[in-house]
Amino acid sequence: MREEYITTSDDAAIPAAETPHNYRIGIYGWRKRCLYLFVLLLIIILVVNFGLTIWILRVMWFNTGGMGYLQVSADGLRLDGESEFLFPLYAQDVHSREDSALLMHSTDNVTLNARNAHGELTGSVSVGPAQAHAFGQHFTVSSSSDDSTLFYADSKEAIVGMGKLRITGSEGALFEHSVETPLVKGEALKELRLESPTRSLSMEAPKGVLIKAAAGAEAKASLDIILHSTEGLLVLDAETVRLPALPVGIAGTSGDSQGVYNMYEVCVCPSGKLFLSKAGVSSTCSESQEC
Structure with a gap:
């Protein structure tokens, strides 16, 4: 390309015009080939990214309502089917559908933690392969029908709220310390045994102890059997x-x-x-x- 500089001044007042110069404008040679290669590489990357995006959208089942089995609504998130969480899950309420149960499965253990506003641990339930461990100020089991307390336990006492506590084990129940109850009754057509293999067995009541058995009662001891009444009579009614x-x-x-x-x-x-x-x-x- 040739550039010419033309002036309108008087020719006599200026010196003779210099020799005109030629300038080439553009990218030529190896620079041009590198630019085309870079543009081609960029187009390839864009096409691959676009293809991967489409593939991820189809694999994850993205839609207007959520992502696959995960549906987003105004009330929260709804997940259908099985899901695996690799990190802790924080939620205010987790419940199943009305027609199915909620199953939590882990190869190690399942732990549920509750914390206060300061982040301090106030309650925890951990179910592992060998044992189940619960931590808290108290533990309560309530009835779903009338919301009555079926079982309550804290650091001082344990309360069974039902009218009858049934022990179905073949060896019965083992108590390491005292038991306070108004009635001890055996199952129908089966005998009731109160036994202390190595120590003494004591039954006390401020208004008396009543032992009643339709088929008879039997008391055995290696040492002494003492029947004591402080202010009343000892009655053997038979x-x-x-x-x-x-x-x-x-x-x-x-x-x-x-x-x-x-x-x-x-x-x-x-x-x-x-x-x-x-x-x-x-x-x-x-x-x-x-x-």
């Missing part, structure tokens, strides 16, 4: 009261002790010991050497 293992006292030489009757009388020592003495014309308890 058609027949038997003491089959009472010792027979050794009678003295009195004529009365040599009675001909094959009968015995029950004698009581000052210590409370009972024994049998062969009956005579009069009482022979004082002649016995059992006390």
Whole structure:
């Protein structure tokens, strides 16, 4: 390209015009080839990105209502099917549909934490492969029908709110400390056993202890069995009261002790010991050497 500079001034006042110069405007050579290669590479990257975007949209099932099984609404998020969370999930309310159960599954454990406004942990429930652990000020199980308390436990006590607590284990229930209850009742057609293998068994009540069994009651002990009433009577209410293992006292030489009757009388020592003495014309308890 040739550029010419023309002036309108007087030719006599200026010197002779210089030799005209030629300038080439544009990109030529290896620069031009590099530019075309860069533009081609950029177009390829744009096409690949656009294709990947379309592929991600189709794989994740993006739509106007959400993403695949995840639907976004004014009330929150709704997820249909199974989902895997790799990091903690923060939510105010998590519940299932009305016609299905909510299942949480993990290869390690499932932990639910509750925190206060300061971020401090106030309650936690962790279910692992070996055990379930709960942490909190108290634990409550309520009925879905009338919202009554079925079970309550805190650091001081545990309360069973139902009218009947049923133990179905073959070995019964094991209590390491005292038990306070108004009624202990066995299952129908099965016996009820209160047993202490290595220690003593004590039953106390301010107004008395009632033991009632239609088929009979049996008490066994390695040492002593003590029935004690502080202000009342000890009543054995039965058609027949038997003491089959009472010792027979050794009678003295009195004529009365040599009675001909094959009968015995029950004698009581000052210590409370009972024994049998062969009956005579009069009482022979004082002649016995059992006390």
